[in-house]
Amino acid sequence: MKKAIIDNNRCDKSPFCPVKRVCPTGAVTQKGGMFRSETPKINEELCIGCEKCVLVCPMAAVKMK
Template structure:
């Protein structure tokens, strides 16, 4: 099964990630690394490869 991949150099790591909000299985997660910082990560075990997140990412940071 195809999974979504994160292109970290394009991701702005926003805790308000639009792709995170549309994921039907909550596979896109925000991991805090500090008080005001963190990283967006893809939980590949949860990802079903639907591509909804790819369509809404304003930075083009996700691909299947």
């Protein structure tokens, strides 16, 4: 099964990242607060490969691998 990965170079590190909200398994987490947010991380164990995150990322930073 393919898993989602986030390209750190494409990600704009927005604290409003829609990828975090759309993941049905809560596999996506992001450290930092409103002014210092980091690139979200995807927990491979929790990812079910649904690709919802790929569709919603405005920066096209999420790919399946």
